[in-house]
Amino acid sequence: VPVAVEANPGEIEGFAAIVFDVLRATSTITTALAAGYQKVYPVVEAEEAIEFARRIEAALAGERGGEKIPEFPHGNSPLEFWPGNNRDNDSLVLTTSNGTKAIRIASTHAAKTFIGSLLNAGAVARAALQTGWDICLVCAGTEGKFSLEDLLGAGFVLLELIGIADSLPQMDDLSVAACNLASYYINAPLKGLDEGRHGKKLIGLGRDMDLEWCAQLNRFEIAPAVNNGYVCL
Ligand code: MLT
Numbered sequence: 001v002p003v004a005v006e007a008n009p010g011e012i013e014g015f016a017a018i019v020f021d022v023l024r025a026t027s028t029i030t031t032a033l034a035a036g037y038q039k040v041y042p043v044v045e046a047e048e049a050i051e052f053a054r055r056i057e058a059a060l061a062g063e064r065g066g067e068k069i070p071e072f073p074h075g076n077s078p079l080e081f082w083p084g085n086n087r088d089n090d091s092l093v094l095t096t097s098n099g100t101k102a103i104r105i106a107s108t109h110a111a112k113t114f115i116g117s118l119l120n121a122g123a124v125a126r127a128a129l130q131t132g133w134d135i136c137l138v139c140a141g142t143e144g145k146f147s148l149e150d151l152l153g154a155g156f157v158l159l160e161l162i163g164i165a166d167s168l169p170q171m172d173d174l175s176v177a178a179c180n181l182a183s184y185y186i187n188a189p190l191k192g193l194d195e196g197r198h199g200k201k202l203i204g205l206g207r208d209m210d211l212e213w214c215a216q217l218n219r220f221e222i223a224p225a226v227n228n229g230y231v232c233l
Helices: 025-034 046-056 099-109 118-130 148-164 173-185 189-194 197-204 208-214
Strands: 002-004 016-020 039-042 059-064 091-095 112-116 135-139 225-227 230-232
Touching (some): 002 173, 025 099, 025 118, 025 208, 039 099, 046 059, 099 135, 099 225, 112 148, 148 197, 189 197
Parallel strands (some): 002 135, 016 112
Antiparallel strands (some): 112 225, 225 230
16 A cells, blocks of 8 residues: 655545644544544634534634633643543534644545544554555644654554555655654654654643643544544544
8 A cells, every 4th residue: 555644735636644633633633532522623713613613502622822712612632522521512613723724634635534643543544544545644743844743643653554554555755754753752652742842832831741641552443534524433
């Protein structure tokens, strides 16, 4: 199976895409669905999110610059959605600085779009492989810049793919780099999250526990995917 990390949106038509915003949007979506939410709607603009959540009577969550949007009831910490026994709704509308945008763009172009994170690396690798399509790993990054933790997430999924595919995936150079990065941090994923620019920023905001949560490799056996504008299992 051919896999690529380096691809423009227009080049992923017909691909199974896996989107990574490990800190924290895709980890938060994965956690919310594992906790019992049925649908998570990724929305780009805060105003649009407020209106939409009101219209469909969904819970509302959002972050800008790593901090909860002041008038929103929830921020973008995965821990706000775990455990699921204090869930106030079945549907969640989420807007974040980079992750929700990457999911929207990928799902406009790819044949199928999965949500990837360390939390569900194995499950999402299996689900993407089962589509039989070429696989593209989409790293959201932070404000247009490369993010260490997203390439690390892609690398962990690639290591899982290598473990289950019948033959060795044909990888582009960035996929090879992602695999080597994941091999480097395999015994200390949290260190990989701590060492990136956005990880350091979140630690500065007192979100250390979020990093610890997002660093749990294969905590969940779920492969969330985009379907009609929302993410579900
Ligand atoms: C994003 O979408 O930019 C991130 O999830 C930011 C964050 O909440 O850490």
